Every structure is written in structure tokens, then in C-alpha cells.
Amino acid sequence: MLGLEERPLGAGDPVAVVDDVAEDADLTATLVREAGFEPLTIVPPPTSIDVLLEQISRNARAAICDHRLAGRVNVGYDGAEVVARSNENNVPAVLITTYADVEAHSIRLWRSRIPRLLRRGRESDPDTIAEALFQAARETTGRFEPDRLAYRTVVRVEAVRTVAGTIVAEVVVSAWNPSEVVEIPTALITRDVVVDERRLPGSRFMAYVNIYADAPDELYFRGFEPAPAVPNEWLAS
């Protein structure tokens, strides 16, 4: 296994390119080569995510993975999960997708371990890809950019609704932006706290959030806990 502990990611290192569409994988591979790495395409991805992660860690020093992997083949996972788990395995990985806005909820679920989200098209040129892979490599050694550092803060749930089959909570993170509502899958909350989703509106939680992020789609949430109740004497008139 090629581990980061040996030496930092550098020019000529093999980078896995995971995609379900051969043409897209080929294009991304070209960009990866232009960026100075040796691309290694995995098309289509295997049915088991564990097999895929094993392939990546055995053969590559980093990975760039498409988000929608089930477009042409049957796989039970998406790119966001692959990238998050690869980073957990200390193999730096970044996500590439065309549909970042639409897929925000499935990506948000893993966002804390997705250092960079690249949008396919003009935004993903060789320089951007190299920069993203190096950032991911730094995160695996615990060095985070300021906008990726999480702070414990209050998260207020305004409403809960179902969007395309996913139950999402509209939350406000005052420490990030008190006047903007952000949608997050309620699974992010309910995997930490036992709570009936319908009782979420109006409740407050403490969670780790990267409050220096610029855009709402860069925000990640983890470690939800019920916020302590407001002391009674604060409420007394």
C-alpha cells in the first residue's frame, strides 16, 4: 500500500480517476496528466465500495471521483462517500461533479471529509485539480485551510420538509450567517441525536460547523448535540 507517511504527494504520483462514464473519465484523466500526475482510471467502479477503496489505496496516491456513479452501472454508493472514506483512509481524494447544486444533500452528508468539490467544466482545469489534490493531502495530515476548520456553534432548525425523497432541515447557523437558511439532510442530526424529525422545527443544537466557509455548499456539519435549555431566569420578565 502506498501511504502518505512515506513522502508527500508529488509530481508523477498515480491518481485514481473514478467515473461511470468512460468519456468523462478519459477527459478527467487528461487533465490529471496535465496537472503532473499519472492518471489511473477505474471505469466502471466495482459494485462494492470496499473493493473500490481497496483498489484506490493499493494502486494510487490520491483520487478524484465523480459524484454520480450509478448513472450507467448499478452501485450502491455515491462519489461523496468514496471521497470521504478515502480521505479517512489517508488517501487524499476530491470530488468532481456537474450537478453540485442539485446533489447538495447527498454531498452534504459527507462534506466534512470532502476537502474540495470541483465543478466539471471550465472550473476544473489542471491547476485547480492539482491545488485541490494538494489541499486534500494536507487535510489527511491534519492541516486545514481556515475555511475548513470547524467550530462548535449553535444550529437552529427552522423547518423540516421532504425534498425529492430526502428529509431535509432548514437550519440557520448564526455564527456563519444569521440571515441565510441552509438545507441539510436531517440524517446528519438524527445519526447523532435520537429525535423525531417532525419535532425538529424550533429546536437548537450544538454542532461543529466550518463557519468561515464562503458559500453555503461549502458548509459541513458534524457532532450534533441538543443545545442546553435556555435558563428559566433568562425568560422571566
Place this chain on the structure above:
Amino acid sequence: MTTEHLRFAPEILRRLGEELVPHPDLGVIELVRNAYDADAPSCHIRMDHVDRPGGTVTVADDGDGMTVEDLRTGWLLLGRSRKTDQAISRKKRRRVGEKGLGRLAALRLGRQVQLCTRPRSTPGVEHVLLIDWAKFDRVDAVEDVELTIQTRETSGPHGTDIEISDLRTGFSKEDVARLARALLLLTGPFPALAEYAFDARLDAPEFAQLEKVVHTTYFDEHEYLLTATLDDEGQAAAQLVDWRDQVVATGDHHDIGTAGRSSKGKNVPLAYAGPSATFQLWTYNLSTKGFTVRRSERKVEEVRQWLRAVGGVHLYHRGLRVHPYGDDGHDWLDMNLRRARSPEGRPSTNTSVGRVVVNDDRNTLTAKTDRSGFVENAAFVELRMFCQDVLDWAAFERLRLRERRREETKRQTRQRVASAKAEVERRLGSLPPETREVVEEMTESLTSAYEEQVQTLEDEVQLYRTLGTVGTTTAVFAHESSRPLARIEQAAGVIDRWLRLAFEARYEKELERHVMAVMSSAASLRTFTDLPLGLVSRKKRRPALVDINAVTADLVKIFEPHLAAGEITVETELAESSPVVRTTVAAVEAILANLLANAAYAFTVPTSDPRESRIILIRTTASDQLVIVSVLDNGPGIDTDRIPLNDIWLPGQTTREGGTGLGLTIVRDVVNDLDGSVHAKAEGELGGAEFHIELPRVIAE
């Protein structure tokens, strides 16, 4: 060795009494609850000069009274609940009184208290006890003050009178009104449950006024009555009955458990772990039409006023109402929130009245010490969840019902038209030939006029449906175009970089412009896919305070590549002070996008007018009350010969070949929805069409 006791300083009385219970009326209600526990059929509260300090409150009941022993071990012993040792009264009432802290709060409202009680068990005898609170201020410990019970003969009937005199502070009008409401709702305006019959009255004009409103009930004016039960095993059942007394839906435990939970079958509780309960909710349709349909002779406003006084779901514990459930600001079932989120078929606290009746034989509910409802333990939370699930179930059933009715109405209408036609023809056949012809002609002309009208409406519906389909398919294709488009952009980038390296100057001279053309065309295409996707973003349909300047700037950015292709420049003159309107981003975009699209089209009309440039100007201005959005262009203006200015707003009216004629209709409809106004000039300041939209402004605090 010496023996000592814990002793309590007199200040503890203040801590546990007036400081613990937030409102004086809550203390008085506690005395009334004591009367209920003493099996009194009624309780009477008199107030003398209570609007200022020094007044007197008397609470008198005709219950079983107390013996000296009862006084010693019950009334004078604070902190112990009788619920546990003597849970059921002689009349089989389940006792509601708690630990006596509310009573203490009431007694401490005045500087003196006189209790006079005539026990049912020893007729002809009354016990009198005087408490002078000043005496407690002069001692070190509560038990240092001796209290004497005097016993004397009486001819009065059994019962208890408590007189709290020399009030420390007066009762405000609001306090009296709150007490009156609490008393009136204590047993509620609901159809009586015999086992709980109890009448509490207050001598105050506020009570008399409110009593009239509360006790003139309007239960029979309901549109639906929802009744649900939670049995001892935690199993729920519900039924929905309409105003004709017809059962329109019934639900079992599973139906109720799944309603409102987004994933069917997931998380349905095997049983609700709350106390057994009955939940009844009367919901009202407060529209004149609803009243007419039911042939009601009462006024909508009367019902509205009554619901304002009694509306909401009240919680009755052992026959008496528990404050504050159902009070203003205590919408404990989140009815208003749920209605705001999905209004279909959901009542609010202003359009319904209900009660949840619990006996709680197993004592699972625990009153909070300050008497503001129950502690939110598992039993209470599950009871509330049961009620909320029942509300969700009823909302779903009403939606289903409405859909069924709509289908039924359509079918019936078709049948009615057919049979009416047949009837007309039959009757015509029986007319004398000379009149028959005239009537036939008139009938045909009338029928054809109606058919024409129906056809127009059907065409319009068809048009909207088609446009709806255009919208949904555009969104799908825009979404699907993103991927090949990204591929073109990426591939063009690769080609550009590699050819530049390989051919250097020759590439720049001969090929670069073609590769750039691919790239810029891809960029244009990107705006065309982003536009519909941006418009359908759900976030934009969320009501909020919308800054018109910001939306204008964003939309202009999206339209710019498209307009630039037609050599059209968009200029903006935006108001300096932030023009904020309460609406959705989608609504503002609908207005601006339609006006921009119209203006852009106007420039494509062939004209001999030698214009130097094509300009669209969007101007926002703000006054104290209004935000004004103007969209002007220097195109040919509106051709009023082809379409009168007043008709441009009508659906289907267009001068554009292949146009739908709906753009301006949508603009007008959206503006009307926002309580705004819109008007147009055929030839405006820049020479072309000019539109002004006025919207109510929200001033940020």
C-alpha cells in the same frame, strides 16, 4: 445528646408562594381545584375592591368541608399531595390538587386569611381558622406561629369559605380577565361529560361578558368533527365525521402512526406510551359560502368571535382544564406551524376548538411545581405525539376527500349537462310548431355562446398545462445538458492548451479563434441551462424579505449573454436605500424575466428606425411605502393598433408569432398577489415600451 429539627424561616413562604406561581389568578384557580377535590358541585368567587391594595377575595364552595383532622393533616400541611393516598373522592372524582403550593400562593395574596369550613360529616358545626401573615414576619421559623382552630355551631350548609383580605396588590383588569377565562374554561364550553359536572363562577363584569361569549356555543356549526382515542394499550383509533354526521374516514393505529411520517412504515410506534385519552376537535370553515352550504342561520362573525375566545386544543386532566395548553401563545400541538407549512386541510387555533381528555389512572403525568402545565416526561411527550399524529392523519384524509370530490363533481357535471340537454329537447318537442322554432333558435344560440365560453376556458387550461409541461421538460433537459456541456468545455480547454504547445504562433493565428468560439458558445449554452435550473430552485420559492436590487442584479447577469448576442445592453439604475419586499425571489424573477424577454423580443421586430443602440433600462426607486420597479426600452414600443394597451394583460393576447401571450398575464397575477399594481406605457421615456410595478415596501427595523 440533643435532638433538633430542620426549621424553615418565614421567607420560605414567600419563595414557595408568591414567587413560585407567576400570576395571582393561578393561585385562585388552585383554590377552585381544591373545591373540586372536596366534591363541591359549584364554587363561587367574590371580589371586593380588588382593583387596589386592601381588597378582598372570597372563594366559597358547597363541597364536603373539612374536619379538624383534615385541616391538620391536609390543608395546613404544605408539600404533600393527597393524590397518592386518597386518590379518589367520595363522588368518585379523581383528585387534581397538587402539593398545596398554589394554595399557599393564593393565601398569601392578602395579609389575612379566614377559613371557615363546615364538614359534611358533622352537620351544625363549623371550624374557623385565621392566618395573620404579619405574625410570621416577627418569628424565626414558620412553626413558631401558633394557629388556632375555633369550633362553633352553625346552621349553614356544608362547604368551605376562604376569605383573603387586605390584598397586598390589586388585581389588574388583565388579571381579572385571565381569571374569568381560566374559570370559564376550567370545565370548558364543551358538551358536558356528566362525571365532571362542576360550576365555578366569578362575580365580576368581565366574567359575565365572557360567559356570554363562551357559553353561547357553536359546536353544531363545525365542518368536521375529529374524534380519536388512545386506549390503555397505547393503541390509537380515529374517525372524521362531516357536518352531515357522515363518517368520512376512519383510521386505525397503523394509519395514524404512518400519517405525517415521511417514510411509510418507518418509526411507527408499536404503542404510544402516554396515558389513555380522548381527543376531539371541531373544525370550522369560516367562509360565508361554507355557512350557506350548510344552510346555517348564524353569522360567520359570531363563530369567529367565539373561536377567538375558546379556540385551540385544551387539555382536560380529570375533568379540569390544565393551564396553559390551548392558551394564546401555547399552541402545544403546533397546529399553526403545521398549517403554515402545508395549509391544505389543516385547521389553525383560530378555526378550531378541541379538547384532550385524560384521566391518567396510573399517575403518569406530573404537574410542574409552578402549575404551568405538565413536566415533559415520556408520557406527556407521547400523548402530544398521539394528538399530532391524529392531526396529520386527518389532514391527509381531508386531502384525499377533496380529490375524490373534485373527480365526482367533474363526473356529475358532465351527466347534468347531458340530462339537461335531453330535457330541453323533450320539452321543445311538446311546444306548438310556431313557437318551437323561435325557442329552438334561442336555445341553440345560448348553448353555442356557453360552449364557446367553455371552449375558451378549456383552451386556457390546455395552454397552462402545455406551458407547465414545457417548464418541467425544460428543467429536465437543462439538467441533462449540463454534463455534455461540461465535457465540451473541458475538451475545448484540453485542445486549446495542447495545440498552443504544439503549434505556438500558427495556432494563435489560424486556430485559436475557432477554439475560442467553441468555448464562448459553450459559455452561452451554460447560461441557457443555468437560467431554467436557477428559476426552478426551490429555495427561491421560500417567502422572505427580498431585496429587489439584488435579484435584479442576479437576473441581469443571467440574461446578459443572451441579450449581448442581440447587441442589447441592459442598464440598471438601482435605488440607494435597500428596496425590500416581502415575497419570494421566484416571484420577482417571474416579473423581471418576463419583462426582459418581452423587451428583448421587441428589438427583433423589423423597423426602419435607425437606432444607434439597443437599450433596456431597469430602474428601482423606493418611497416610504413603495418599491417601484420600472423596465424601459428604446425599442419600437407597443403596437396599440394591433393590440389595445388594456388587452396586453389578457391571457393569450400576443403580437409575437409563436408567443404564448402569457408573460404579461403572469406579471399581472404575480403583482396582484403581492398587493401591488402594474401599468404600462406604449411609448415611454426611452421611446419604447415602459412598465411600472409598485410593490409594498418593508422597512427593515
